[in-house]
Amino acid sequence: MKSIQPSAGPPSRTAVTCDLAGSGVVQATPETLPDLRKGLDPPGAEPLPAAFFKHVDDQTVLGLAAVARAMRGAGLAAPALRDWGVVAASCLMGRSAFAPAFHRFRAEGAWGISPHLIPHRSLHSLSGTVSQALKIRGPNFGAGGGPGGAVDGLLAASALLDGGRVPGVWLVLTRWHPEPTLDPQGQFLSPGCVCTGLALALTASAGGSARLCVRVVPAGDEAHAASRAEGGAARGLLSFESLVQVLAGPDAPPTAIVWRLPFGGRIELERKAAPNGAGPRGGGSAARANGAATNPVGAGAEIQA
Amino acid sequence: MSRETEVWITGVGAATPLGADYDTFADNLLAGRSGVSRVTRFDVAEHPCQIAGLFDPIPCPPGHDPDAFARLHPLERLTLWCCTSALRDAGWWERRESARVGLVLGVGAEWLELWEDDSRRGGTLVLEPRPDEEPLVSVARRKLNISGPAASVSAACASGNYALAQARRWLELGWVDVCLAGACDVAVTPMSLAGFGNLRALSRRNSEPTAASRPFDKGRDGFVMSEGGAMFVLESAASARRRSARVYGRVAGCGASSDAHNMVIPSPDPAPAREAMRQALADAGVAPEDVDYVNAHATSTPVGDAAEANVLQGVFGEAVRSVPVSSTKSMTGHLLTAAAAVEALACLVAMERGALPPTINLHDPDPECPLCHVPNEARPQAVRVAVSNSFGFGGSNTCLVLEAV
Numbered sequence: 001m002k003s004i005q006p007s008a009g010p011p012s013r014t015a016v017t018c019d020l021a022g023s024g025v026v027q028a029t030p031e032t033l034p035d036l037r038k039g040l041d042p043p044g045a046e047p048l049p050a051a052f053f054k055h056v057d058d059q060t061v062l063g064l065a066a067v068a069r070a071m072r073g074a075g076l077a078a079p080a081l082r083d084w085g086v087v088a089a090s091c092l093m094g095r096s097a098f099a100p101a102f103h104r105f106r107a108e109g110a111w112g113i114s115p116h117l118i119p120h121r122s123l124h125s126l127s128g129t130v131s132q133a134l135k136i137r138g139p140n141f142g143a144g145g146g147p148g149g150a151v152d153g154l155l156a157a158s159a160l161l162d163g164g165r166v167p168g169v170w171l172v173l174t175r176w177h178p179e180p181t182l183d184p185q186g187q188f189l190s191p192g193c194v195c196t197g198l199a200l201a202l203t204a205s206a207g208g209s210a211r212l213c214v215r216v217v218p219a220g221d222e223a224h225a226a227s228r229a230e231g232g233a234a235r236g237l238l239s240f241e242s243l244v245q246v247l248a249g250p251d252a253p254p255t256a257i258v259w260r261l262p263f264g265g266r267i268e269l270e271r272k273a274a275p276n277g278a279g280p281r282g283g284g285s286a287a288r289a290n291g292a293a294t295n296p297v298g299a300g301a302e303i304q305a
Numbered sequence: 306m307s308r309e310t311e312v313w314i315t316g317v318g319a320a321t322p323l324g325a326d327y328d329t330f331a332d333n334l335l336a337g338r339s340g341v342s343r344v345t346r347f348d349v350a351e352h353p354c355q356i357a358g359l360f361d362p363i364p365c366p367p368g369h370d371p372d373a374f375a376r377l378h379p380l381e382r383l384t385l386w387c388c389t390s391a392l393r394d395a396g397w398w399e400r401r402e403s404a405r406v407g408l409v410l411g412v413g414a415e416w417l418e419l420w421e422d423d424s425r426r427g428g429t430l431v432l433e434p435r436p437d438e439e440p441l442v443s444v445a446r447r448k449l450n451i452s453g454p455a456a457s458v459s460a461a462c463a464s465g466n467y468a469l470a471q472a473r474r475w476l477e478l479g480w481v482d483v484c485l486a487g488a489c490d491v492a493v494t495p496m497s498l499a500g501f502g503n504l505r506a507l508s509r510r511n512s513e514p515t516a517a518s519r520p521f522d523k524g525r526d527g528f529v530m531s532e533g534g535a536m537f538v539l540e541s542a543a544s545a546r547r548r549s550a551r552v553y554g555r556v557a558g559c560g561a562s563s564d565a566h567n568m569v570i571p572s573p574d575p576a577p578a579r580e581a582m583r584q585a586l587a588d589a590g591v592a593p594e595d596v597d598y599v600n601a602h603a604t605s606t607p608v609g610d611a612a613e614a615n616v617l618q619g620v621f622g623e624a625v626r627s628v629p630v631s632s633t634k635s636m637t638g639h640l641l642t643a644a645a646a647v648e649a650l651a652c653l654v655a656m657e658r659g660a661l662p663p664t665i666n667l668h669d670p671d672p673e674c675p676l677c678h679v680p681n682e683a684r685p686q687a688v689r690v691a692v693s694n695s696f697g698f699g700g701s702n703t704c705l706v707l708e709a710v
Contacts (some may be wrong), residue, residue, distance in 0.1 A: 014478055023434070025710045074559045093416070094416075095431055097414070102420070110353070115503040115504035120499045122413050122461065123414070124461045124701070125568070128699020129699075132566065132699075134565075137580070138561075139563065139565060140563045141458055141463075143461035144456070146439075147438060147440065149457075155475075179436070262452050263453060
């Protein structure tokens with residue numbers, strides 16, 4: 001990981017700049033996931049009982065838990081989020097449910113298929129569940145859905161926010177890593193798999209304490225973008241793992257981080273230490289499902305506007 | 306917004322149960338033909354619903370090797386066909402490398418459909434995916450040889466409207482010069498037909514396939530699944546004028562909201578869906594009385610159609626009895642992820658042909674749906690402003706306003 005100075009000059013019209021009002025990371029293993037399914041209590045929302053999670057996918061559980069964690073870390077409560085949007089990029093959602101469903105279909109035929117399968121295990125399912133859980137009435141939709149879907153999610157969320165219709169957007173990213181091998185009953189065969197949920201609370205840029213700058217290069221401007229990236233920090237392609245590392249890992253960058261986008265352009269995350277060392281708006285928060293919090297890098301740090 | 310920065314549709318590509326090109330689709334739509342038939346592609350003897358809107362085969366775009374194309378997954382074939390057709394129709398195909406062409410693809414179940422297809426062939430991808438698995442939107446971008454940003458979006462049956470809204474924003478932001486946007490789905494598979502059937506969402510009028518999809522009719526008993534897609538080429542008005550391009554219409558307004566009520570059941574509160582419609586009309590700068598045609602989401606379910614009628618009453622007030630409303634799902638069936646895109650295409654047909662597509666099988670209108678129907682036969686009428694509603698699982702409500710240029 002390298003650091004750079006923030007970009008010089010005003011952003012072009014092609015850049016969308018968002019404040020990062022909060023972030024949350026939650027991780028769980030197949031063994032600790034059942035604890036999360038026992039219930040969740042997002043700030044300002046009705047508690048979500050175990051029954052709420054009966055049909056939802058593991059990734060949905062982690063996504064919701066990450067949103068709740070980000071809300072607590074940033075002092076956000078559900079009623080204030082009523083008009084926000086929700087964009088969710090899960091990765092290979094529903095695989096552990098479809099595997100046994102295929103098996104059951106072969107054994108029992110059409111009547112063996114649960115009617116809950118498709119509504120709760122598709123690309124729209126995570127955003128729809130977050131909307132339902134927090135009573136969010138702004139737009140909700142899925143993005144990506146496979147490897148590399150973090151880029152789809154960031155593009156879609158920043159474009160939605162820039163449209164000016166919503167005061168904020170939840171960008172929720174989830175995936176298993178490594179992608180588990182399953183048996184035909186959907187049980188995990190590979191050890192060491194961790195499911196991660198990452199929630200970013202994005203708001204319109206208004207000089208706040210945190211900033212996530214999404215910059216996409218316009219047509220014919222690739223050379224300019226390349227020179228800027230090389231002059232700063234030519235990081236790898238944006239990925240879910242690198243985002244999680246920055247927002248929840250042990251090594252907080254002092255100034256800014258730049259990721260390349262696969263089609264040209266880049267995404268910048270700029271941040272700096274809190275001037276007073278106080279707990280931040282914009283602070284990140286991370287934990288494992290067993291409740292043992294990791295070192296949340298964002299806490300105690302602010303991200304520069 | 307200045308006229309120069311308006312976003313116009315300059316190309317279309319489609320494959321639907323009513324045809325795999327614009328003119329065939331338009332002719333069948335306005336003739337009131339049904340694309341629904343009994344499913345013969347796989348054994349449906351044990352399925353509660355045994356009918357669907359199908360098309361076969363997916364045409365091979367010029368320049369592709371037909372044998373290699375035939376070996377691709379149907380969803381990939383469909384997407385490539387629709388995108389290629391749209392770029393050719395717009396006149397961008399031959400010079401697509403000279404512009405930054407983006408892609409926003411509505412696709413909701415690509416992995417399920419891939420895994421199911423593989424599983425039926427004896428594969429185990431669902432148990433152990435390939436580590437280098439490439440998403441469809443990335444495959445399409447690569448095979449189409451376009452250089453702009455690409456993303457897939459899904460809001461279930463509202464996906465196409467989200468794709469068009471995103472693409473319009475990308476153009477406004479200058480992220481792209483030209484953008485492909487729309488949605489594709491090949492959801493008529495054994496598992497999906499079973500899942501939706503067991504949800505009791507599908508019609509069981511198996512003995513009368515062409516009469517099964519009957520939105521707003523008292524005898525409706527569920528929707529009919531179907532498959533297909535529609536992709537559009539969007540560009541700025543200035544770009545279209547420079548090229549003297551054929552223009553299908555303007556993407557005038559988009560609105561979206563969520564019920565925050567239930568993943569499957571429409572909210573009994575019409576306020577969120579009305580809000581989506583009001584947003585779209587305000588975005589387009591048109592008043593409810595300016596609307597010439599509404600393509601309703603109406604899927605032919607007892608609850609959903611009545612709920613939408615209530616939404617329309619709230620938005621149009623007394624005018625609800627004079628604004629023509631139809632559901633083209635009566636002919637196409639419900640294309641799920643691709644529904645909104647294909648219904649946007651139906652709106653463009655109405656504008657171009659000067660005729661309102663009908664709701665077929667509407668012989669006994671439900672009094673719970675007191676609308677200005679276009680029953681059974683197309684009606685000649687100039688259409689300048691068309692509105693298309695699309696709602697989806699996850700509580701999504703979307704509304705698209707298209708305007709003739």
